[in-house]
Amino acid sequence: MxxxxxxxxxxxxxxxxxxxxxxxxxxxxxxxxxxxxxxxxxxxxxxxxxxxxxxxxxxxxxxxxxxxxxxxxxxxxxxxxxxxxxxxxxxxxGLGAMVSFALSGQLVAAVVCGHFGWADVPSNPINLQRIGGLICLIAGLMLIHYER
Known part of the structure; x- marks a missing residue:
């Protein structure tokens, strides 16, 4: 890192x-x-x-x-x-729930903004890898908040 x-x-x-x-x-x-x-x-x-x-x-x-x-x-x-x-x-x-949903929203918006290059951010097209990452993100969000 x-x-x-x-x-x-x-x-x-x-x-x-x-x-x-x-x-x-x-x-x-x-x-x-x-x-x-x-x-x-x-x-x-x-x-x-x-x-x-x-x-x-x-x-x-x-x-x-x-x-x-x-x-x-x-x-x-x-x-x-x-x-x-x-x-x-x-x-x-709760802090954890709010931050996890907010962070997920930020990441989805970041991928979309990067795909279109909005506000002159470096263009980073959506591809299968990013789609897979977003699916994992949503799956992780569901796992974090899963309650029996």
């Missing part, structure tokens, strides 16, 4: 832990949306700090103007919907 794979693995683990913590915050505050606001506010503060200590040169005005309107907002909208949903679902389904 190279360091990029390790970083991706650790980042995924961090997401699961932050979901559990922020779902608890949402339960204590009585609002998964308020917990989302707290999480995004903290994330904005930490991201701003990281930007200030790492940015050498900002984008030019022409670069900023060249960004399509939807790229400024759609990602944030999807993040807010997903995160608030996670914080709502975790106390009802």
């Amino acid at each position: 190279n360091w990029l794979s390790l970083l991706a693995f650790v980042s995924g683990a961090a997401i699961a832990v932050q979901m559990a913590l922020n779902a608890k915050l949402g339960t204590l505050l009585g609002s998964p949306i308020l917990a989302s606001i707290c999480a995004f506010t903290a994330a904005a503060c930490f991201s701003t700090f990281a930007l200030l200590i790492t940015l050498r040169e900002g984008p030019s005005l022409d670069q900023i103007k060249a960004v399509p309107f939807h790229l400024w907002y759609i990602g944030g909208l999807l993040s807010a919907l997903a995160i608030a949903s996670f914080y709502f679902l975790i106390p009802k389904m």
Whole structure:
């Protein structure tokens, strides 16, 4: 496993832990949306700090103007919907169930996005191997949640 794979693995683990913590915050505050606001506010503060200590040169005005309107907002909208949903679902389904379903959704969407090259991600056509992987993913999801 190279360091990029390790970083991706650790980042995924961090997401699961932050979901559990922020779902608890949402339960204590009585609002998964308020917990989302707290999480995004903290994330904005930490991201701003990281930007200030790492940015050498900002984008030019022409670069900023060249960004399509939807790229400024759609990602944030999807993040807010997903995160608030996670914080709502975790106390009802449990962390493992919610993460396994969410991760499965992410992987299916990633395969489809990669197949079509959406948002300029590297094209990676769906083939029999990927279809087999998705079938194994769904089978694993069913095994994880099988109850007698």
